[in-house]
Amino acid sequence: xxxxxxxxxxxxxxxxxxxxxxxxxxxxxxxxxxxxxxxxxxxxxxxxxxxxxxxxxxxxxxxxxxxxxxxxxxxxxxxxxxxxxxxxxxxxxxxxxxxxxxxxxxxxxxxxxxxxxxxxxxxxxxxxxxxxxxxxxxxxxxxxxxxxxxxxxxxxxxxxxxxxxxxxxxxxxxxxxxxxxxxxxxxxxxxxxxxxxxxxxxxxxxxxxxxxxxxxxxxxxxxxxxxxxxxxxxxxxxxxxxxxxxxxxxxxxxxxxxxxxxxxxxxxxxxxxxxxxxxxxxxxxxxxxxxxxxxxxxxxxxxxxxxxxxxxxxxxxxxxxxxxxxxxxxxxxxxxxxxxxxxxxxxxxxxxxxxxxxxxxxxxxxxxxxxxxxxxxxxxxxxxxxxxxxxxxxxxxxxxxxxxxxxxxxxxxxxxxxxxxxxxxxxxxxxxxxxxxxxxxxxxxxxxxxxxxxxxxxxxxxxxxxxxxxxxxxxxxxxxxxxxxxxxxxxxxxxxxxxxxxxxxxxxxxxxxxxxxxxxxxxxxxxxxxxxxxxxxxxxxxxxxxxxxxxxxxxxxxxxxxxxxxxxxxxxxxxxxxxxxxxxxxxxxxxxxxxxxxxxxxxxxxxxxxxxxxxxxxx
Numbered sequence: 001x002x003x004x005x006x007x008x009x010x011x012x013x014x015x016x017x018x019x020x021x022x023x024x025x026x027x028x029x030x031x032x033x034x035x036x037x038x039x040x041x042x043x044x045x046x047x048x049x050x051x052x053x054x055x056x057x058x059x060x061x062x063x064x065x066x067x068x069x070x071x072x073x074x075x076x077x078x079x080x081x082x083x084x085x086x087x088x089x090x091x092x093x094x095x096x097x098x099x100x101x102x103x104x105x106x107x108x109x110x111x112x113x114x115x116x117x118x119x120x121x122x123x124x125x126x127x128x129x130x131x132x133x134x135x136x137x138x139x140x141x142x143x144x145x146x147x148x149x150x151x152x153x154x155x156x157x158x159x160x161x162x163x164x165x166x167x168x169x170x171x172x173x174x175x176x177x178x179x180x181x182x183x184x185x186x187x188x189x190x191x192x193x194x195x196x197x198x199x200x201x202x203x204x205x206x207x208x209x210x211x212x213x214x215x216x217x218x219x220x221x222x223x224x225x226x227x228x229x230x231x232x233x234x235x236x237x238x239x240x241x242x243x244x245x246x247x248x249x250x251x252x253x254x255x256x257x258x259x260x261x262x263x264x265x266x267x268x269x270x271x272x273x274x275x276x277x278x279x280x281x282x283x284x285x286x287x288x289x290x291x292x293x294x295x296x297x298x299x300x301x302x303x304x305x306x307x308x309x310x311x312x313x314x315x316x317x318x319x320x321x322x323x324x325x326x327x328x329x330x331x332x333x334x335x336x337x338x339x340x341x342x343x344x345x346x347x348x349x350x351x352x353x354x355x356x357x358x359x360x361x362x363x364x365x366x367x368x369x370x371x372x373x374x375x376x377x378x379x380x381x382x383x384x385x386x387x388x389x390x391x392x393x394x395x396x397x398x399x400x401x402x403x404x405x406x407x408x409x410x411x412x413x414x415x416x417x418x419x420x421x422x423x424x425x426x427x428x429x430x431x432x433x434x435x436x437x438x439x440x441x442x443x444x445x446x447x448x449x450x451x452x453x454x455x456x457x458x459x460x461x462x463x464x465x466x467x468x469x470x471x472x473x474x475x476x477x478x479x480x481x482x483x484x485x486x487x488x489x490x491x492x493x494x495x496x497x498x499x500x501x502x503x504x505x506x507x508x509x510x511x512x513x514x515x516x517x518x519x520x521x522x523x524x525x526x527x528x529x530x531x532x533x534x535x536x537x538x539x540x541x542x543x544x545x546x547x548x549x550x551x552x553x554x555x556x557x558x559x560x561x562x563x564x565x566x567x568x569x570x571x572x573x574x575x576x577x578x579x580x581x582x583x584x585x586x587x588x589x590x591x592x593x594x595x596x597x598x599x600x601x602x603x604x605x606x607x608x609x610x611x612x613x614x615x616x617x618x619x
Contacts, residue, residue, distance in 0.1 A: 007070075009034050010077045015093055018086070020110045027051070027093030028086040028111070029070070031077040032120055039122035041149070041340040042082040042115045045069075045129045046108060046136045048183070050092045051085035057130050057154075057302030060328065061321035064305070072329070079333055080341070082120055086111060088136065090226070092188060100180075100230045101135060101161065105247045108140025116147045126150040126336045130302050131430065134273070135248070138280070141261070142247035142254035150339040151263040152332050155271050155302055155430075159252045159279035162244035162533065165272060169549065170526030170533065171497060171576040172235050172586065174209060175272070179431040180231045181205045184224035199223035206450070209435060209574050213587050235577075236587030240533035251280060260288040262339040264349065268299035269358065269521070270309045270439050272428045275552050278383055278482070285352065285382075294383055295324070296355040296555070298375055300438040301430035304328060310426045310439020312518060313370040314358060323377055324348055351379035357480060358520075359504070359557030365511040373440070373504075373518065375557075384481040388612035393470070393564065395487075395599065395607045401468040401566060409602030414466050416496055416570025416581060418592035422465060423451035424575040426519050428552050435574045443503060443517040443567070451573060459567065460517065466599065469505060469565035477558045481612030483521050483551035485566070488605035490545065493595035494538040494583035495528040499572045500549050500609070504556055505563040517565065523551030524576055528583065538583045544600055566609045570597060 011032045017025035029051050033040060049055065052070055059066040073083035089107055090098025108127075115121050125147045127137045134156030141151065158165050166173055184190060185200045203220035211219075213235055214228070221227045237243045245253050263284065267277035274296065281294035297320060300309045304320040305328070307313050317323055325331035325348040334345040354377060361374025393401045397410035426441040435450045443459045445452035460467045485500050500523045506516035528536040530547045539545065558564055571578050577586075584590035601607050 006074050010074050018111055018114050020089075020107055024089060024096035026086050026089060026095065026107065026111065028084060029073070031070070031073040031083040033077050033080055033082070036080060039120055040080055040082050041124040041126060041336070042084055042121045043076055043126045043128060043336065044084045044086070044111060044115065045127070045133055046086045046088055046104070046111070047129060047133050048088040048091040048098070049132070051087050055130060055302075057304070059305055061305045061319050062327070075329060076333065081336070084115060090187070097226050098187065099226065101139070101248045102246065103248075104136040105139035105143055108136055109143045109145045112140065112145045112147055123147055124149045124340050126152070126340050128152040128154070128332055130154040131156045138251045139248035141259040142251060142257065144257055144259040148259045148261050150261050150336055151259070152266070152335055153263060153280070154266045155268070156273045157251060157265065157276060157280055158249055159276045160244070161249040162240050164275040164552075166234055166249070167238070168576070169524040170238065170529035170536075171524050171579070173272070174435070174574045174577055175429060175431045176231060176234060177209060178205055178433065178435055180221050180227045182431070184221045184227040187224060187227070189226075190224065196223045205435065212577055212580065213589065232587065238586035239536060252283065255283045255287055258284060258288070260290070262291050262335070264293045264295065264335060266295040268297040268301070268304070268309075269356075269554050270298070270300045270426070270428050272301065272430050274428060278553050281353075281383060292352070293349045294353045295349065296553075298356045298358050308368070308370050308439070310437060310441045311370050312373045312440035313366050313368065314356070314373055314375040315361060317376055318356065324354060351381065353380035353383050354378070355380060355480070355555055357478065357555045357557055359559060363506055363509060363559070371512070371516055371518065384612060385614055388481045388614050390610050391613045392606075392608040392610055393566070395468045395566070395601050397601055399468055401470045401564060401609070405603065405606050406601050407603065409600075409604065411598045411600045412466050413596065413598045414464050414568070414570065416464060416579070416595045416597060418571075418578045418580050418594075420453070420464070421451065421571035421573035421578045422459065422462065422499070422569045423449050424572050425449055425459065427522050427572075427575060429575060440518050440520070442512075443519055458514070458517065464569055466568040467565055468568075469563040472507065472561050472563055473558055475560050476616070477564065478556070478614040478616070479558065479564075479611045480555035480614050482553050483523065483609070483611065485523065485549045485551065485609040486546070487549065487568070487607045488544055488546050488600040489527070489597060490542055490600065491527065491539055491595050491597045492541050493581040493593060494541065495526065495579060496581050496595040496597055497524060497526050497570050497576070497579040498547065498549060498597070499524045499569045500551060501567040501572075502551065502554065502609070503565040503567060504558055505565045507561050520556050521552040521554040522572065522575075523549045524572060525549045526579060544605065564611070568599060570595060
């Protein structure tokens with residue numbers, strides 16, 4: 001018996017070609033326990049990233065070296081599961097043409113039906129996976145396939161890809177472009193075609209990201225038409241049409257028929273699917289027997305085993321490892337052991353909601369050079385928190401932010417020049433390399449920031465950024481929950497964007513002589529969608545409009561002496577495409593113009609950010 005062999009006691013079936021309803025076959029590797037006494041439950045992970053590749057998140061705090069998917073599969077197979085890894089349609093070993101997101105529901109349903117027909121499967125199937133591996137789970141769950149008994153959705157599973165993930169507030173998320181460029185190069189067609197490979201590698205996304213829009217044959221993925229086609233389709237479909245209401249993109253439209261299975265929705269504050277996780281949890285916990293669980297950490301996308309996000313550290317309590325469960329593998333195994341096999345395993349998620357409240361650290365620079373922001377885990381009974389009170393923080397004429405509405409009428413102006421957009425510095429981002437990084441950062445331009453022109457300049461000092469902030473807080477204030485803003489705005493243009501950003505402002509200190517402006521969450525609205533995402537309506541220049549901007553959720557303890565700040569601008573690039581201010585539909589080229597924008601303040605135009613303030617609780 002060779003205990004050093006990670007595949008000891010496991011039978012591996014490689015590249016089993018599983019047929020789909022349209023005749024396309026998907027390459028599937030199956031890891032089976034050889035000592036099982038009869039059929040066993042199957043765990044299905046579907047991926048576009050290669051069923052034998054290594055994911056950056058498959059690691060632990062104790063062993064930071066990521067483990068390959070076969071090694072992860074072997075660990076579950078040794079625990080008594082049939083672990084099934086499948087390449088998505090058109091990726092790696094699978095047949096068919098890849099079209100991002102749109103075939104995953106039917107392909108997942110067909111795969112589960114095939115698994116249940118195998119002699120080694122006991123008829124019970126659990127699904128798991130990160131990011132795209134979570135999107136495919138939500139897509140198939142919308143069809144409630146027979147045999148789906150438990151799910152673990154890690155950082156994904158679109159509640160509505162139109163509202164967060166592909167588009168947000170009507171704007172297009174440019175991570176879709178960086179993803180397309182990277183993965184067109186990794187596609188099976190590219191590997192088989194030297195000319196296509198050379199053409200794709202000759203292009204640099206940095207040269208193309210300012211091109212708005214890409215067009216057929218005029219993009220960095222022109223040599224990979226299947227990738228170019230879906231990008232152009234997503235970008236041009238700017239209204240909330242039937243295109244976006246399909247199960248793979250819009251779980252919210254299919255919650256009623258969604259699978260009623262125990263499920264975990266795990267995400268993090270600096271992840272692009274934090275909003276998706278909370279929306280899925282709120283709806284499905286109310287509709288299903290479940291149980292349905294929600295976990296929200298302080299991490300970036302999938303980085304649950306590190307203590308930092310960007311340039312900010314949250315302390316040793318921040319990791320999933322050792323704080324929620326021994327590690328991610330143990331957490332998922334306990335979940336499936338309990339719900340697929342009926343075993344009495346540790347209940348690491350006994351409470352419906354487990355979230356990490358950021359803040360409470362020393363504020364010093366730690367040995368790794370990051371801001372020590374701190375934080376702690378807390379169990380909750382529901383989301384949003386029952387004791388959170390929505391508080392209006394009103395924009396003041398002097399740049400203040402106060403719970404009292406201003407008594408005089410005023411306005412604050414900024415201009416949005418599409419040729420000089422406000423650069424993205426951190427945030428809830430994934431797949432943004434090499435253009436942008438996720439996480440929390442001092443909101444200050446550095447040479448590493450794409451689009452930064454004045455290294456060292458604070459974004460608050462830009463003429464195209466408005467800032468409104470409280471006086472230094474007399475006592476700590478916790479903000480936990482959904483974030484939104486109501487603003488009264490006008491513009492010289494027919495259309496423009498309004499972006500918001502919630503910031504925790506540290507006072508100056510020996511380690512940070514100019515203070516530290518830590519980004520928490522963001523929002524954006526393309527103003528032609530101010531009335532509806534179904535039917536855009538251009539603005540009348542100079543007319544004042546009452547608009548609502550939805551932000552991402554967060555949880556942060558603003559320490560005494562800190563300030564709560566709201567930043568307003570007309571762009572957040574390259575997180576989102578830049579509005580040319582012309583009113584031209586997405587996908588149609590137009591000559592950009594400068595927009596002169598105003599936010600209006602006063603008794604008749606009460607502009608404010610709505611923050612869920614949580615009362616201090618006993619320690």
